[in-house]
Amino acid sequence: xxxxxxxxxxxxxxxxxxxxxxxxxxxxxxxxxxxxxxxxxxxxxxxxxxxxxxxxxxxxxxxxxxxxxxxxxxxxxxxxxxxxxxxxxxxxxxxxxxxxxxxxxxxxxxxxxxxxxxxxxxxxxxxxxxxxxxxxxxxxxxxxxxxxxxxxxxxxxxxxxxxxxxxxxxxxxxxxxxxxxxxxxxxxxxxxxxxxxxxxxxxxxxxxxxxxxxxxxxxxxxxxxxxxxxxxxxxxxxxxxxxxxxxxxxxxxxxxxxxxxxxxxxxxxxxxxxxxxxxxxxxxxxxxxxxxxxxxxxxxxxxxxxxxxxxxxxxxxxxxxxxxxxxxxxxxxxxxxxxxxxxxxxxxxxxxxxxxxxxxxxxxxxxxxxxxxxxxxxxxxxxxxxxxxxxxxxxxxxxxxxxxxxxxxxxxxxxxxxxxxxxxxxxxxxxxxxxxxxxxxxxxxxxxxxxxxxxxxxxxxxxxxxxxxxxxxxxxxx
Numbered sequence: 001x002x003x004x005x006x007x008x009x010x011x012x013x014x015x016x017x018x019x020x021x022x023x024x025x026x027x028x029x030x031x032x033x034x035x036x037x038x039x040x041x042x043x044x045x046x047x048x049x050x051x052x053x054x055x056x057x058x059x060x061x062x063x064x065x066x067x068x069x070x071x072x073x074x075x076x077x078x079x080x081x082x083x084x085x086x087x088x089x090x091x092x093x094x095x096x097x098x099x100x101x102x103x104x105x106x107x108x109x110x111x112x113x114x115x116x117x118x119x120x121x122x123x124x125x126x127x128x129x130x131x132x133x134x135x136x137x138x139x140x141x142x143x144x145x146x147x148x149x150x151x152x153x154x155x156x157x158x159x160x161x162x163x164x165x166x167x168x169x170x171x172x173x174x175x176x177x178x179x180x181x182x183x184x185x186x187x188x189x190x191x192x193x194x195x196x197x198x199x200x201x202x203x204x205x206x207x208x209x210x211x212x213x214x215x216x217x218x219x220x221x222x223x224x225x226x227x228x229x230x231x232x233x234x235x236x237x238x239x240x241x242x243x244x245x246x247x248x249x250x251x252x253x254x255x256x257x258x259x260x261x262x263x264x265x266x267x268x269x270x271x272x273x274x275x276x277x278x279x280x281x282x283x284x285x286x287x288x289x290x291x292x293x294x295x296x297x298x299x300x301x302x303x304x305x306x307x308x309x310x311x312x313x314x315x316x317x318x319x320x321x322x323x324x325x326x327x328x329x330x331x332x333x334x335x336x337x338x339x340x341x342x343x344x345x346x347x348x349x350x351x352x353x354x355x356x357x358x359x360x361x362x363x364x365x366x367x368x369x370x371x372x373x374x375x376x377x378x379x380x381x382x383x384x385x386x387x388x389x390x391x392x393x394x395x396x397x398x399x400x401x402x403x404x405x406x407x408x409x410x411x412x413x414x415x416x417x418x419x420x421x422x423x424x425x426x427x428x429x430x431x432x433x434x435x436x437x438x439x440x441x442x443x444x445x446x447x448x449x450x451x452x453x454x455x456x457x458x459x460x461x462x463x464x465x466x467x468x469x470x471x472x473x474x475x476x477x478x
Contacts (some may be wrong), residue, residue, distance in 0.1 A: 001367045018286055033120055033159050037113040041122040042155050045111050047076050047153050050126050080149040083107060093156040098119045108152050115159070123154035148419075194227065201230050210238040255294065258287035297430045302399040311441060315477050316356055317349030318393050319382050325363035326380045333371045333378055343459050344380040349478040350382055350393040358438045365431040366397040371467065373401030379459040390476035396456060396469050402448040403466030412448045435470075 019178060079090035085103045092098065095116060102112055106125055113122040203211045212234055214227035265284050268274035322345055333340045363380075370378045379398040384391055404412060413436035432448075437447045451457075451466035460467065 003303040033115045036157060036159050036325065037115065037120040037122060040120055040155055041111050041113045041320075042372075044076060044124050044153055044155050047155075048111075048126055056152075059077055073424040076153050076229040079152045081107065081152055082149050092123075092152075092154050093121075096123075096154060098124050098157050101154075116156075118159055120159055121156045122153065126151040126153060126172050175235075181329065198226055198230055201234075203465045205230075205234055205237065208236055211239060213293055227410050234331040251294070251298075255291065261287045262291075296421065297434065300332055300430075300434050311355040311358060313353045313355050313442065315351060315353050316359075318352050318354070318395055319344045319348065319350040319357070320357055321354075321356060322363055322380055322382050322395050325360050326367065329364060329367050329371075333367070338371060338374050339461050339462060341377060341459055343379065345383065348384055350395075351390070351475040352388060352393050353477050354474060358442065362435045362438050362472065363395070363397070365435050366472075369431050370397050370401075370468070370470070372397035374399035375465055376400055377461040381455075381456060381459055383471070384476065390475050390478045392472045393476045394471060396471045398452050398456055398460055398467060398469050400460045400465050400467045404448060404468050409450060413446065432470075439472055439474075442474065444472055446470065446472045 017058070035235055064472070077091060077093045079092055081098070081103070082088045085098065087098050092101075095195060096119075098115060100114075100121070101123055104113055106123055110122040113120065115121075148468050194214075201214055202211045216224055216227065237283065262284050264282040265274065269277050274280040312467050323342060326340060326342055330340050363438060367378065367380065377400055381398070382395040384393050413432050415433040436446055447470075449469040452460065452469045456469055457467065458474050
């Protein structure tokens with residue numbers, strides 16, 4: 001990648017130099033041609049102005065010498081053109097041809113100029129100078145020209161202005177290319193070095209080394225954000241691995257405890273040493289149900305995570321459903337020495353479209369979770385929030401336990417997460433995660449609030465702590 005980046009940068013600079021050089025050279029050549037043509041036109045105009053003076057000299061020998069001196073000094077040639085466009089005497093300087101000249105303008109006395117494949121030319125006529133004058137001044141070939149022939153003076157010169165500019169441009173381009181090569185090498189090394197470090201870090205992560213971290217890069221924010229993302233990924237993977245380890249330890253403990261009880265009481269019954277076989281069988285049944293519940297929670301979490309579960313929604317009253325769920329768990333809650341209080345509306349059933357079994361499972365999990373942390377009482381309240389019909393119906397499960405730390409509130413619904421607050425039992429961190437998945441699947445939302453809001457705290461009997469409120473909201477049904 002480093003070589004490719006170097007080649008790309010250098011190629012870009014080289015292409016820009018070539019385009020700029022070609023454009024500059026063409027512009028310089030055009031400017032040089034224009035300047036040379038202008039200078040040559042001035043010289044031709046000067047020769048045309050001096051020619052009558054030379055031809056006015058009476059002594060032929062002196063006139064010939066002066067004419068030759070003027071022509072050679074300016075680098076011009078004389079020719080005779082018979083209107084409209086016939087060259088009858090003399091010649092034009094190569095490679096200029098009569099067809100290259102605007103004859104009408106030329107015969108009218110205008111100075112014309114232009115370029116011809118690397119050469120510039122300029123020409124003008126000598127009005128009032130007969131061809132016979134040139135014949136008598138030592139150019140007998142003009143004697144054949146007719147009386148109407150017009151004398152033309154023309155000159156051709158190689159364009160000279162662009163040569164030095166082109167060489168200078170090549171020298172500057174070479175210097176710029178060398179500097180660009182150095183800059184490209186430096187940039188490619190600086191850019192690819194953090195990328196190589198990122199590749200090495202991801203390879204170590206893939207190999208299981210979750211302690212890898214990349215140093216911050218302040219020079220390039222984009223590469224710095226890449227390093228920060230890799231560091232965040234490594235931290236998240238390490239945290240996930242730690243939570244998974246804690247989950248496995250908790251599940252192993254929850255499996256081992258009932259299995260030990262089942263195994264012990266089963267052996268006692270089999271050996272005939274159980275003092276009360278009926279009580280032993282009841283313990284085995286209770287522990288087996290506990291195992292079944294744990295296995296069911298694990299299966300629910302797997303199905304929810306894979307989105308492989310079905311809902312059978314129907315129109316029902318959230319208030320009566322909450323009352324039934326609370327009454328089903330009242331013996332368990334009161335058996336823990338807790339008070340269960342209900343605050344449900346009498347007239348409004350709080351209609352919503354829900355799966356009754358899944359909604360009952362959510363409420364049961366929330367009540368059991370509250371009973372695990374409550375000190376004196378657990379409360380369940382339901383109400384309809386103000387708004388246009390059908391509005392939103394809500395149910396809250398409250399406890400007067402130690403509450404949840406603010407830093408833990410956003411994470412209580414994460415799978416495998418277990419809070420730090422002491423409770424009556426150590427859970428696997430599945431119950432609230434299952435509730436959050438089920439509530440979301442039924443179109444609702446759930447939130448944890450700690451301490452309990454004042455408007456709900458009055459439902460608890462003599463609150464013994466900050467407490468926690470688990471509030472679930474569902475769309476109402478008409």
